[in-house]
Amino acid sequence: MPFLTIVYALLFYVATALLVGGLAYKIRQYAKTPAPLKIPTTPAPVTRSGVALRMFRELAFFESLFKSNKWIWLFGYLFHFGMFLVLARHLRYFTDPVWTWVDLIQPFGMYAAFAMAAGLAGLWARRFLVDRVRYISALSDHLMLALLMAIALTGMAMDYLTHTDIVAVKAFFLGLMYFNWQPLPQDPVLLLHLALVAALMIIFPISKLLHAPGIFFSPTRNQVDNPREQRHLAPWAAKLENK
């Protein structure tokens, strides 16, 4: 087995473990922490299903962001939904046979990479051009965009400039999943792409990418507006009543 294959195999096991373990830790933390007061941003839905719909609009359309700023919304939407399609398309490298719906979105997934890169470029430009956003940007905010952009560009390079042996890549990942390791093509662009993706997986649970699970636990968005109808009491607050 080539040395690099072993390195990458181990890298992806470690990255996956950190991503899954880290996210599980954070999600558990969010779920276990009580929300002692009703603080939905009103007007808010008065039923559970209303809340589900509000959350769906937030996730599917970035509703609040749309209200806020059309440029951020446009770039953010291009990036996230471009990435969503790209990720869905990538499922073909982890499934055999490839699922039908993954096959169907394949052509869109190819173009989605451009949307993703364009969105990232727009978001990044704002960090330089808008004085307010420049003020709040830390080095890590730029690096995060750089990392995502590099992943998108190396991915696109393999589509349009220098093809890699994609059949072998798929064999490598299926091999990882079934513990039957196969050699990884020693292609510099591919190796870079994969290393960057692994890096993204590793930093996910320790960075602002936590906004992904965070949104589901945001009390201003996920609470039902019914404080008069239903008494809401956190366990630690209930203890105060027995004093």
Added chain:
Amino acid sequence: MADFETPEIKEYPVIPHLQEGVMAHSKPFVAKEEFQEQLGFPGELVDNWEQVALDKMQELTGKYRGFQVFLDSCVKCGACTDKCHYYLGTTDPKNMPVARQDLLRKVYRRNFTFAGKYFPKLVGAVDLTKEVLDDWYSYFHQCSQCRRCSVYCPYGIDTAEISMAAREIMDCVGVGQKYCNEIIGKVYKIGNNLGLPEPALVDTLEGLEEEVEEDTGVKVRFPVDEKGADVLVVTPSADFFAEPHVDGLIGYAKVFHEAGISWTLSSHASEAANFGMFIGSYENMRKVSMRIREAALDLGVKRIIMGECGHAWRVAYSFLNTLAGPFDFLDPNYPVPQHILEFTHDLIQRGALTLDKSANDDMIMTYHDSCNVARASRMGSRPGGQFTIPRDVIRASCNHFFDMPQETIHEATYCCGGGGGLLTDDLMELRVKGALPRMEALKQVVEEHGVTHMAAICAICKSQFSKVLPYYGFTMDSIVSVHQLVSNAIVLGNKQ
């Protein structure tokens, strides 16, 4: 008038370029030892304050899911940067919601996250130093907890929650704010924010009875501590004498009179405001709230109705059931608590009040949605009732009503500039500058529709506008209570 310049109202509102540090000098007086201690906080900065503060921060992340999620989730997208009235009015970048949050978040990162512990420079994490604490004191007292930013945040991050946590941490290391803490102390000792004792309250209310009788020839009662009344009314103590608040109180009394429903104020709970929320202290907020429960039990009422007050309605609507419930000893046919506007609105709907709109023909009205009512509560049974019910009552009471521009009302409403415990003279510059967006919107309807008066349903809004309107060339009496309009229009003695 003061050593700062009132911002200029431009033809169109513009998002200003930032100017670093221009509001760093703004900070309210610090609470003295005695006022700290009666709330259970240390009297002065404790020796190991850094550790105490970090311990408190960790405790709060474990007690409040919102605080924990909000600290982790911000991606610095910039959606909130132009949403705060204090940023728009002062141009200080630390008044951008994300930057205000970051004053605390960067300390959280340094101490409680992997990236902040090992790569502080990379993620902008810093240690908690005296300079940082000073910044906290300054800028977490430049947030009125109005939640406008939370409407626009893609994750619903609410800077009010961060501000409350920051103020609680500061209280716990011994650096509290004089205004809030002194006032909460007064509620514990006397029963209301103004420190108005029972005999003075009774006196004031008798004076009002005489005044109304002189005006109208009808004996409208202002009862206090009357056992067996149907309704306990809890209203901000400013309603007892400040203008235009008191005209609102007269309005409530006339409505009860016409409805023929017995009501009473309570000297024990003679305050709707609950400044425990401003300082983020669940325990103090609960202690203040319990006075309402005690009064309701003691007086044997069937219902609780809250007067016109913004954050008080938030605490009452959203938190009272949690803090002081369950209210199973009250009449289950009515929500607990109700807002006075829900009560009046319902009577109007049922045709139980006769209103002569022409009594308000000397005024062309607009309406200021108070931030805590708009974004942190509801009225009626449908979402958004907090917008329609006050407007319905205004329209039923006067002939001329025009709304301010859409992006400045309803859920997008701007804070008056004095909310969140910032209503003091030592913060006058902040208050005047923070009122800019509301003043711009007001000016627009003044020019387009000849609006002469603005109604509000919050004691803080009313006091704040009385004070800052003149800075922008309006008269101080152009702010009115909604129930003042009802009071003017109501025809007494019609329904019996």
